[in-house]
Amino acid sequence: MLSHFKIVLVETSHPGNIGGVARAMKNMGMSNLCLVNPKIFPSADATSRASGASDLLNSVEICPSLQNAIADCQLVLGASARDRTISWPELTARECAEKFVTAEQSKNKIALVFGRENSGLKNHELDICHYLLHIPCNPKFSSLNLATAVQVVCYELFVASGQKAESTIGDKNEIVLANAQQMELFYQHMQQTLLDIDFLHPEKSVSIMRRLRRIYNRISLDTKELDILRGILRFSQNHNNK
Amino acid sequence: MLSHFKIVLVETSHPGNIGGVARAMKNMGMSNLCLVNPKIFPSADATSRASGASDLLNSVEICPSLQNAIADCQLVLGASARDRTISWPELTARECAEKFVTAEQSKNKIALVFGRENSGLKNHELDICHYLLHIPCNPKFSSLNLATAVQVVCYELFVASGQKAESTIGDKNEIVLANAQQMELFYQHMQQTLLDIDFLHPEKSVSIMRRLRRIYNRISLDTKELDILRGILRFSQNHNNK
Numbered sequence: 001m002l003s004h005f006k007i008v009l010v011e012t013s014h015p016g017n018i019g020g021v022a023r024a025m026k027n028m029g030m031s032n033l034c035l036v037n038p039k040i041f042p043s044a045d046a047t048s049r050a051s052g053a054s055d056l057l058n059s060v061e062i063c064p065s066l067q068n069a070i071a072d073c074q075l076v077l078g079a080s081a082r083d084r085t086i087s088w089p090e091l092t093a094r095e096c097a098e099k100f101v102t103a104e105q106s107k108n109k110i111a112l113v114f115g116r117e118n119s120g121l122k123n124h125e126l127d128i129c130h131y132l133l134h135i136p137c138n139p140k141f142s143s144l145n146l147a148t149a150v151q152v153v154c155y156e157l158f159v160a161s162g163q164k165a166e167s168t169i170g171d172k173n174e175i176v177l178a179n180a181q182q183m184e185l186f187y188q189h190m191q192q193t194l195l196d197i198d199f200l201h202p203e204k205s206v207s208i209m210r211r212l213r214r215i216y217n218r219i220s221l222d223t224k225e226l227d228i229l230r231g232i233l234r235f236s237q238n239h240n241n242k
Numbered sequence: 243m244l245s246h247f248k249i250v251l252v253e254t255s256h257p258g259n260i261g262g263v264a265r266a267m268k269n270m271g272m273s274n275l276c277l278v279n280p281k282i283f284p285s286a287d288a289t290s291r292a293s294g295a296s297d298l299l300n301s302v303e304i305c306p307s308l309q310n311a312i313a314d315c316q317l318v319l320g321a322s323a324r325d326r327t328i329s330w331p332e333l334t335a336r337e338c339a340e341k342f343v344t345a346e347q348s349k350n351k352i353a354l355v356f357g358r359e360n361s362g363l364k365n366h367e368l369d370i371c372h373y374l375l376h377i378p379c380n381p382k383f384s385s386l387n388l389a390t391a392v393q394v395v396c397y398e399l400f401v402a403s404g405q406k407a408e409s410t411i412g413d414k415n416e417i418v419l420a421n422a423q424q425m426e427l428f429y430q431h432m433q434q435t436l437l438d439i440d441f442l443h444p445e446k447s448v449s450i451m452r453r454l455r456r457i458y459n460r461i462s463l464d465t466k467e468l469d470i471l472r473g474i475l476r477f478s479q480n481h482n483n484k
Contacts, residue, residue, distance in 0.1 A: 020387060020390070023386075023387060023390075024386075024387070026380065026383045027379045027380055027383055027384065027385075027386050027390075028379055028380060029379075029380040048388075049386070051385075052383060052385070053383065063323065073289060091435075111408070135397070136397075136400060136401055137269045137270055137271075137397075138268065138269055138270060138271040138400070141268045141269055141294060141295065142269065143269075143289075143293075143294070144266075144269050144393070145262060145265060145266070145293070145389070145393075147387070147390060148262070148265075148266055148269075148389060148390045148393035151386070151387075151393055151394060152389035152394060152397050154375070155378075155379075155394050158335070158378060158379065158380070159378055162378060189441065194477075195377055196481075197474075197477045197478055197481040198477060198481060199473065199474050199477035199478075210469065211467065211470060212470070213468075215461060215463065215467050215471075216461075218461060219457060219460055219461050221457065225453065225457050228450065228454070228457075229451060229457075231441065232436065232439075232441050235439045235440060235441035236435075236439050236441075236478050239438075239439040239440060239481075
């Protein structure tokens, strides 16, 4: 029921936390762990803190970049403390579980991304995310330990999966959401088109493209819709070249 | 709201876990920590893992026995893996939060008791408890790390206490969503642009425009975002006319 979720840890500093995460995941019946550029791994500390979940460490996926880690995922949620000046579509851990632990969503691959222990995820990493994932907590002391944050999120997924296990849902509409790689190609195509029609100036493109990503990331486009939007971009470019 | 709860740790072996518990508690706005006969305390490991929650360690209550620790409590809940051989009134972490995080219950003092890392609570300790407290988890790997177990329970209390900031997309930033009339003008503008770039054929435009409406209606665009998208349409049209 939870095999469509992947926990992605970005540039974790302390290998003990990686072990703690593996244990927390296995406690909640989850197994797909991906490490982006871990500082130290493998490590005796990781194995010791995993305490019986070393099978997850043995089958871990290691990637050189976040883009790489989420290439096969249709949905990407980035864990983040609240209180950002940017408004971004946000889900609490419980809302995330209610929304994505369903038979329908299980056809999608969903990445839950956790950033560095001290500094979290960077802006360009959040840009890739469809939602921010937020754990309600004391606003005056809001930095959770990495393993306990993963524990809370996986716990919510597990509880939701138990509640939904009974209700067998027939899925009639075979909607396939676009994955991160397809979305990335779409954004590249969009950027090129906007340069072609002189809407974007190369030196100013970053902040506009960030806003546009924020818009389109929150729709969860399916592949047919993406085809239509890319068709529009193609026609814009071709017309432009006439 | 949560000051009537006390977390009691019985004979904890690893001081790092005590620090982890302090941090987990403070993350969830809780502060009453009681240690029954800890193996090693105080300790640099505890302080380091507390990471900003050392105030809880400084004000910790240390007791020689569980009886002593719970003497001032009206209710005692003992964390325990599910054991079907003992029939005991049992609450999940969420049920516990729903039942005891109320104004009425806040007149009682409630102890949440967590046992040893390896062997949990002994039978004579469970005998003192009014309820067993259970965290739903993978039955094949059900031993949670002490700090993550406390994290989950305190998180449930925090969520129930309603202290969670509402997860709305940002009333703080004064975001104004586009109204229906603005969206309608946007769709008319889009349709004209798509005709201009020959993407749409007048006789086939209905079904494509319907799909596009379905896409953009589900984004809940704010007015600034709408301005950007209309800007793109304008540039598409102008470029086309050059």
